[in-house]
Amino acid sequence: MPRTLAVEIVTPERIVYTNEVEFVVVPTFDGEMGVLPLHAPLVGVLKPGEVRVKYGDTTDWFAVSGGYIQVHEDKVIILADNAVSASQIDVEEARRTKERAQERLKEIGHAGDEVDGLALDLDWAEAQLRVGGSHAQV
Amino acid sequence: MPNLRDIRQRISNVQSTRQITRTMEMVATAKIRKAQSRIESARPYALSMMEVLGNVARFVRDAKHPLLEEHEKHERVVIVTVVSDRGLCGAFNSNILRMAEGLMREEAAQGAESDIIAFGKKAIGYFRYRGIEPMASYRDVSDKPSIEEARSIATRVIEAYSAGEIDGVKMVFNRFKNAAEHIAEIHDLLPIKHTVVEDETDAMQLNPEYVFEPSADAVLEHLLPTYVETLVYRALLESAASEQGARRSAMKSATDNASEMITSLTRTFNRARQGAITNEIAEIVGGAASLEDE
Known part of the structure; x- marks a missing residue:
């Protein structure tokens, strides 16, 4: 062991x-x-x-x-x-979150509190997509 | 002599009220259990978090961080009041709200203005009625608070504190002791007392050298806001559990009172009915007697 x-x-x-x-x-x-x-x-x-x-x-x-x-x-x-x-990741949901965050980021376009929050959402969604996309069967 | 029909009506009214309060009592009992298990499942994180914070704090003895820094001025404080969205839970809300108001007066005596963060509809209503507009309010979440709300509250006060807009943050909430007992408490949220950090350290056995990634200061900088979040989250959970506990007690005594009232009304009803029967008999006897006389 x-x-x-x-x-x-x-x-x-x-x-x-x-x-x-x-x-x-x-x-x-x-x-x-x-x-x-x-x-x-x-x-x-x-x-x-x-x-x-x-x-x-x-x-x-x-x-x-x-x-x-x-x-x-x-x-x-x-x-x-x-x-x-x-196996628990909702890939569809993560993708939607990612798209929403990206669109919103484009709309705002400048730095600020909301941008920081969105960037976090975006990172989180991307992390889920990376993990969920390739290893969901585990 | 009270009317028989009226009494019967009242008895059935009280009975249906009792039905309602009894149901609410049972609902609250079930919810206490859920709320308690939510506190339980938040515990591992809080404990580990304290342990990490303690370890870090040992290496950053005289840490400089805006959240640890006490402001020289004392002009503006934020009071986070945590109550419920619904009533019918005894003194649960009024204790907290009265305490918060007392706190505001104290701060005013020290020359500081107070802002309110209202968690729960009852706090929003209470302060609006007194002409105080909360700087932030949260509604419809008091029975199932999530980390999101805690994070949002924490972020708000941390930003304002770091920017120097406010000089202190206090939190008033009901601490859950057991299903029948909760204690209204005031908790200092910001600035974070050095002693809090150091007490945690002393409780820890002294560990060998730690490696910090990226650095002790950077870890501490991330950790302190999370610490505040954890404190707020815990308060919200405790308050939610206390709310159900308070409601159960309130509804239990309402049910008991209703039962008592039904007993006494039934007694009145029986007396009135017996009185009516006695009356009738007296009349019959009187009628018969007058017939015999003829």
Whole structure:
């Protein structure tokens, strides 16, 4: 039995996922970061993107809308503002959100609070599309 | 002598009222459970969040962040009042609203104006009636608050605070103790007290060196607004659960009172009926006696 990581993905509303896994990949602002067992203690900020979790021959995919990761003694906590597993993603809905956000962004055209919010919506929708589009069967 | 028909009418009125209050009581009981489980499912996030915040805070001892900074002036504060959309829940709303008003007076005594963020229709109505227009109001969400509302409230106050428009944010809400008890509480939201952050730290066992990605300051900067969101979200959830608890108690005593009233009305009704029968007998006896005399 190889050493494993206890991973937990939680959002303010519920626990999305808990499992014993061998490898976790998360999206940080400087690029993807992989966590293996015996990783040094770490706290990091996540951007919207995909989280991959590997154990045995299986990989679970999730879309997260940004949040935090804490690694400590083989325990990985991912605090996400929003998170869904690949099979739960509503691709159609995400596509609509993306289009709405893009149109609205074009209409406004200048920076401001609403633009920041829309940019987040857009990132979140794109993250869902990337994960949901290619890995929905998992 | 009260009219028999009138009494019968009243009994059936009270009975149908009791039917309604009893139903509301049962509905509230079912909703408490749901609201409680929502608090439960928010707990893991809040706990982990505190842990992370504590870890970060240890490395950024004298952190400089607008949300930790106390303003030198004290001219304008925001009071977030969290109540319900519906009534029929006893003193649930009036406690909070009275507390909020007291707070406004206190702030006024210190020379600070207060703005209101009203969560729940009852707060909107209350303050409008007194000529106070809330700077933001939220309606039709009090029994099922989501993180979206919490985020929206948090964002508003954080922006105003960072911009220096306001110098403090307080939140008044009912803390859920158990299904029968809730406590009206005032919570300081902003500025975030250094002690809050440091207390969390002391509770943590001292961990070895942490790696921060991208940096401790950057993590803290992201984390503090999330912390405020989490606090607001929790308050909204607790208030929602308390509301159902308060409604259940209120409806239970209404049901009990109705039952009591039915008992006493039934008694009056029986007495009146017996009186009428006695009267009739007396008349018959009198009539018979007058016949015998002939």
